[in-house]
Amino acid sequence: MNLEMMQNSCVNFAFGGLLTAMLVYWSSLAFPRISGLNKLAALITLLVNIALALTLSSRWFANGYFPLSNLYESLLFLAWGLTFVHLFIESKTKSRLIGAVSIPVAMFVTAFASLALPIEMQKASPLVPALKSNWLMMHVSIMMISYSILILGSLLSILFLIITRGQDINLKGSSVGTGSYTVKSLDSNPSFAFSNPSGIVQEQSNMLINSTRMNLLESIDNLSYRIIGLGFPLLTIGIVAGAVWANEAWGSYWSWDPKETWALITWLIFAAYLHCRITKSWQGKRPAILASVGFLVVWICYLGVNFLGKGLHSYGWLA
Amino acid sequence: MQINLKFKKKDVRWYLLRLFSNLQFSIILLLVIASFSVIGTIIEQNKDLDFYQAHYSVSGEHFIILNWKNIELFGLNHVYTTWWFLTLLFIFSLSLLVCSLSRQIPSLQNARRWCFYKNPNQFKKFTGSQEIQKTTLHLVASCLQKFNYHIFQQGNSIYCYKGLLGRLAPIFVHASIILLLIGSVLGLVSGFSAQEMVPSGELFRLQNIIASGQFSYIPQDFSARVNNFIIEYNQDNSISQFFSDISILDTEGTELKHSTIHVNSPLQFKGLTIYQTDWDIIAIRIKINNTDTLQIPLKKVVLPNNKIWVGLIAQDQDNQLALVLQDLQKQATLYNKSGEKIMSVTIGEKYFIDNNIIAFLSIVPSTGLQIKSDPGIPIVYTSFFFLITSVSVSYISYSQIWIIEKKHRFYIGGVTNRAQLTFEEELLKISNRSSKI
Numbered sequence: 001m002n003l004e005m006m007q008n009s010c011v012n013f014a015f016g017g018l019l020t021a022m023l024v025y026w027s028s029l030a031f032p033r034i035s036g037l038n039k040l041a042a043l044i045t046l047l048v049n050i051a052l053a054l055t056l057s058s059r060w061f062a063n064g065y066f067p068l069s070n071l072y073e074s075l076l077f078l079a080w081g082l083t084f085v086h087l088f089i090e091s092k093t094k095s096r097l098i099g100a101v102s103i104p105v106a107m108f109v110t111a112f113a114s115l116a117l118p119i120e121m122q123k124a125s126p127l128v129p130a131l132k133s134n135w136l137m138m139h140v141s142i143m144m145i146s147y148s149i150l151i152l153g154s155l156l157s158i159l160f161l162i163i164t165r166g167q168d169i170n171l172k173g174s175s176v177g178t179g180s181y182t183v184k185s186l187d188s189n190p191s192f193a194f195s196n197p198s199g200i201v202q203e204q205s206n207m208l209i210n211s212t213r214m215n216l217l218e219s220i221d222n223l224s225y226r227i228i229g230l231g232f233p234l235l236t237i238g239i240v241a242g243a244v245w246a247n248e249a250w251g252s253y254w255s256w257d258p259k260e261t262w263a264l265i266t267w268l269i270f271a272a273y274l275h276c277r278i279t280k281s282w283q284g285k286r287p288a289i290l291a292s293v294g295f296l297v298v299w300i301c302y303l304g305v306n307f308l309g310k311g312l313h314s315y316g317w318l319a
Numbered sequence: 320m321q322i323n324l325k326f327k328k329k330d331v332r333w334y335l336l337r338l339f340s341n342l343q344f345s346i347i348l349l350l351v352i353a354s355f356s357v358i359g360t361i362i363e364q365n366k367d368l369d370f371y372q373a374h375y376s377v378s379g380e381h382f383i384i385l386n387w388k389n390i391e392l393f394g395l396n397h398v399y400t401t402w403w404f405l406t407l408l409f410i411f412s413l414s415l416l417v418c419s420l421s422r423q424i425p426s427l428q429n430a431r432r433w434c435f436y437k438n439p440n441q442f443k444k445f446t447g448s449q450e451i452q453k454t455t456l457h458l459v460a461s462c463l464q465k466f467n468y469h470i471f472q473q474g475n476s477i478y479c480y481k482g483l484l485g486r487l488a489p490i491f492v493h494a495s496i497i498l499l500l501i502g503s504v505l506g507l508v509s510g511f512s513a514q515e516m517v518p519s520g521e522l523f524r525l526q527n528i529i530a531s532g533q534f535s536y537i538p539q540d541f542s543a544r545v546n547n548f549i550i551e552y553n554q555d556n557s558i559s560q561f562f563s564d565i566s567i568l569d570t571e572g573t574e575l576k577h578s579t580i581h582v583n584s585p586l587q588f589k590g591l592t593i594y595q596t597d598w599d600i601i602a603i604r605i606k607i608n609n610t611d612t613l614q615i616p617l618k619k620v621v622l623p624n625n626k627i628w629v630g631l632i633a634q635d636q637d638n639q640l641a642l643v644l645q646d647l648q649k650q651a652t653l654y655n656k657s658g659e660k661i662m663s664v665t666i667g668e669k670y671f672i673d674n675n676i677i678a679f680l681s682i683v684p685s686t687g688l689q690i691k692s693d694p695g696i697p698i699v700y701t702s703f704f705f706l707i708t709s710v711s712v713s714y715i716s717y718s719q720i721w722i723i724e725k726k727h728r729f730y731i732g733g734v735t736n737r738a739q740l741t742f743e744e745e746l747l748k749i750s751n752r753s754s755k756i
Contacts, residue, residue, distance in 0.1 A: 093740070126553040129560045129582040222740045229737060233711040240703045249583045251512065251594040251689045253699060254503070256399045258360040268353035272346045278736075279342045305360070 003058055010055040011114045014079065017048040018107035025099040038096050045083050045099065048106075052080040063124045068140040069131060071306070072122040075113035077141070078302070081148035082106040089152070093223060101155040135245035143238035143263075149231030150270065150298050156224035157291035164217060164285065221288065225277055228291060232270050239263050262301035269294045339410070339417040348414060352407055359398035362390065371396060412500045419493045430486055435476040436721045439730045446743070448732030449750045459722055459729065459753040466745060468720065477722040485715030485737065492713060495705035502702055506695025508532035517545045518601055518685040522568075525690060535692075538591070541575065543567050548598065548686040550647045558646075561595050563686045590692050597687020600628045600644060603651070603666075604680040607634070612680060617644065638673060647684055718742050720749075729753075 021044040028037035056076060059067040067073045086102040089095075114122075127136075242260070247253040254260065273294060276287040338344050362385075363370065371387035385395075394401035442448045451459075460470050460477060468479035511531035517523045522544045525537050546564040553559045560581050567576040567588050578586045586593040602614045617628040628644040640661070641654040649666040664670055669678040720733035731750055735742035 126555065126557055126559065129558060132560060133583040135583075219740050222738070226738055226740070229714055233707075233714060236710045237707050240707055244700070244703065247696070248585065249594075251585070251592065251596065251691050252693075253696075256359060256364065261356050261360050265353045265356050268349045268356075272349040272353075275342060275346050275349070279346070281343060282346065 003062055007055045007058055010051040011076065011110065014048045014051045014055075015107065015110045015114060017044050017051070018079075018083075018103055018110055021045050021048065021099070022103040022107055025096065025103055028096055029100050038099075041099055041103075042087065042090060045087055045103065049080060049083040049087065052076055052083070052110075056080060059124060065127050065132075066137040066141070067124075068136065068144070069127055070121065070125065072113050072117055073124070074140070074144065075109050075117075077144050078148060079106045079109045079113070081145050082109065082151065085145070085148045085152055089227060095219075095223060097156070097159065097220065098152065098223075101159055102152050105151060105155065130249050133245060133249065135241060135248070139238060139241040139245050142234055142241060146231050146234035146238050147298055147302055149227060149234060150266070151295065153224050153227030153229075153231055154291040154295035154298070156220055156227065157288040158295060160217065160220045160224060160288045161285060161292060163220070168284075224288070224291060228270060228273060228294075232267075232274060235263070235267055235270065239267060258305045259301070262297070262305050266294065266297050266301045269297050336417060336421070339414040340421045342418075342422075345414050345418060348407070348411055352411060355398065355404060355407065358395060362395050362398075364399070365397055408500070412497055415493045415497055419490055419497075423490045423493065427486065427490070430483070430717075433471050433478045435471075435473045435478050436723050437476065439723065439725050439728075442721070442723075442730045442732040445732030445734060446739075448730065449746065451729040451731065451750055451754045452727070454729055454753045456722070456724055456729075459731070459749070462749050462753045463720065465752075466749060468718075475724040478719070479722075480717070480719045482715045482717045482735075484712050486717040488709045488712035488715070491705055491709035495702045495709060498702035499699060499706065502695040502698030504695070505698060506532075506693040509534040509536075510691070510693040510695065511535040511537055512689060512691040513537075514596070515688050515690065516597070516599060516685050517688060518683055519545055519548045520683075521545060523688075538589070541567055541569055543593070545686055545688075548684045550598070550684075552646070552648060556646065556648070561598055561686070563595055563688065565593060565688075590694070592691050592693075594689040594691065595686065596689045598647075599685045599687070600647065600682055601685050602683040603630055603642065603644070604683065605632065606678040606680060607632075608676055614683070615642065617642075632677070634675070640672070644682065647682060651679065716742065718745075720746070 021041045024037055024041040024044065028034070028041060031037070056067045056073065059073065068077055082102055083106050086098055086106070090098050239260075242263070243253040246255065246260075269290060273287055273290040276282040276290055363374075368387070368391070371390050375385055375387045375390055377386045377388060390396050394403075398404055436442070456472070456475065456477060460472065460479075463470055463477075463479050466481070468481045469483075470477060470479040472478075509532050511528055513525045513528045515523045515525075515527055522542050524539060524542050528537060531537065544566045546566055548561070548563050550561055551559040562579055562581050564579045565577070565586055566574050567586075569575055576586070576588050580586045580593060580595050582595050585595070599619060600617050602616050605613050605615060607613065615630040615632055617630040620627050620629055625645070630642045630644075632640040632642060637656075639656045641658075643652045643654065644650075645652075651664050651666060653661045653664060653672070655661050661672070662670070664679055666679045666682055669676055714737075716735045716737035718733060718735035718738075720731065722729060722731045724730075731746065733742070733746055
């Protein structure tokens with residue numbers, strides 16, 4: 001009973017913390033001069049992350065199996081994954097944007113888990129026979145982490161589309177690997193290295209840097225590409241782990257079950273996205289549009305399929 | 320005329336070859352496969368014709384185009400095995416193969432050729448290229464080494480690269496997907512799968528084959544016996560696990576292998592795998608007034624929330640008892656002719672009912688087994704291994720940097736194929752460090 005109360009207050013704290021962190025992140029974007037806002041938000045996110053981890057591990061401890069057996073636990077795990085991936089990428093890239101886009105999603109997920117789900121669905125129930133395997137930990141946790149990463153990466157693409165709305169854009173950051181592109185800047189003043197008088201040539205001690213460094217848009221685009229590029233291998237590993245498990249439990253490594261199929265669709269969409277990045281004719285907004293479709297598809301794969309209530313993957317939902 | 324025709328054939332082949340190696344074609348192909356896959360998750364697959372006639376009627380308001388006739392016509396009731404879906408998958412693997420051979424491998428050979436730059440103007444095309452005034456090539460090279468670059472020098476010119484694996488890996492990704500498809504086709508043509516419902520204590524052979532390929536071999540030189548089937552229940556009466564105790568016997572009846580299987584732990588025997596998939600209750604054994612043992616057949620009735628098994632103990636017209644079982648635990652309920660509950664009984668006990676002594680001896684369950692052979696599994700698992708490895712390695716960004724010295728000025732610039740943002744910072748760091756003399 002005590003444990004349950006602790007879990008409840010942890011989840012409530014997570015929700016409140018995410019709400020606060022979201023506001024702080026947004027104000028840090030709005031008032032970039034106020035220093036420390038970003039650090040404060042990151043600290044709150046870290047605390048939320050720890051609170052969620054505590055909730056999940058206490059459930060693991062109390063029930064004796066990895067806490068990913070029903071929707072409630074999986075939503076909490078997703079929120080944990082989102083905050084974890086966000087903190088990880090933020091520490092690597094020092095970008096404030098990630099928090100501003102990822103925290104709202106994590107908040108909605110937590111809110112949905114603790115407010116919208118009926119109490120009976122929040123309770124842990126014994127594992128069904130098919131889930132009693134060590135593959136549960138392997139397959140589900142990797143899938144959830146890859147969903148979190150892909151959600152974050154495609155959110156950045158959506159942000160990119162929102163910012164560039166109505167503009168024609170030409171980007172660097174393709175993987176062609178043969179030279180790069182210059183920016184079509186709005187004042188139609190193509191900037192070239194060394195020769196451009198209007199370009200800001202920084203002089204640092206004895207070195208010159210030309211002005212064609214990446215701008216905000218290009219860095220959002222490239223960040224989104226790199227994050228999706230990280231989520232894609234994880235999605236592959238997750239699907240493969242699922243296939244090996246299915247071969248143990250259901251007698252076939254692929255059975256075109258709706259969830260499997262949607263995972264494949266997600267995989268195909270992001271594979272298309274990654275290939276988009278290496279062709280010149282699909283530069284600019286098209287990859288971002290694909291990634292935004294991918295965002296939708298990840299959610300269908302994660303939640304939508306289970307609302308259909310069909311197929312082999314319908315665990316932990318209303319009977 | 321004939322020569323003309325030959326040329327045309329060759330043209331078509333060239334056209335197809337170029338199309339298949341075209342990247343935009345592959346992207347569109349990926350998206351097309353993805354969108355056709357959606358169909359199979361919306362329309363229920365592999366149901367009887369009645370089902371589609373009931374749910375997708377021709378006269379229905381909502382599904383005018385999506386009626387059962389069209390579903391039949393386009394094979395939307397089994398999307399993933401229709402000829403057009405398989406053709407798509409075939410084109411997909413062909414495109415993978417052609418792309419790997421005609422694009423990836425040649426581009427790799429280009430990558431092996433190191434090229435050195437001579438002219439500062441060549442650095443204009445790089446984004447974030449830099450110019451350092453006071454440094455030495457030696458210093459820059461040692462700095463590059465710290466960032467794990469492989470360095471080649473030619474006079475006043477340096478070329479260096481790192482992360483070549485990231486350039487190699489996509490080829491292996493494509494190769495392992497091709498291997499995966501080969502493995503699954505092999506499984507499809509030479510594997511089989513069978514389903515058997517076997518009452519506890521009975522023998523079975525491979526009879527009810529549900530899927531097999533053209534080159535499948537279904538072994539008949541053995542039989543198997545289900546020694547026992549039990550269900551382990553949780554405290555809240557939900558099912559914890561199913562267990563089937565199985566013996567594999569040769570033609571003479573000697574035991575070759577003995578094992579207890581459950582879900583997630585199948586039995587392996589000479590390329591065959593036996594899975595626990597289903598269960599049922601077929602009868603209950605009783606004894607009335609110490610006569611011979613009677614086996615009362617039970618019938619499964621599926622209710623909205625659960626299923627029950629019902630049997631009839633009838634000694635004559637007036638003396639009828641209905642017996643209802645809810646699960647494989649040791650409890651049953653008796654009802655009289657008018658449907659009133661008489662009592663609950665425990666299996667294994669004797670009861671005095673209507674002047675008779677009825678002993679409820681045991682329940683006879685049956686276990687649903689799936690027997691599968693898939694010779695493609697080793698290939699598929701190998702491809703899984705290579706796929707996971709190569710797809711992860713593909714994350715590495717392949718970076719190249721060029722440096723030249725001209726008139727005591729050092730020009731530094733480079734490209735990378737994935738991590739532009741990080742690479743720019745790295746380039747800046749390298750210039751910063753090497754400009755500190």
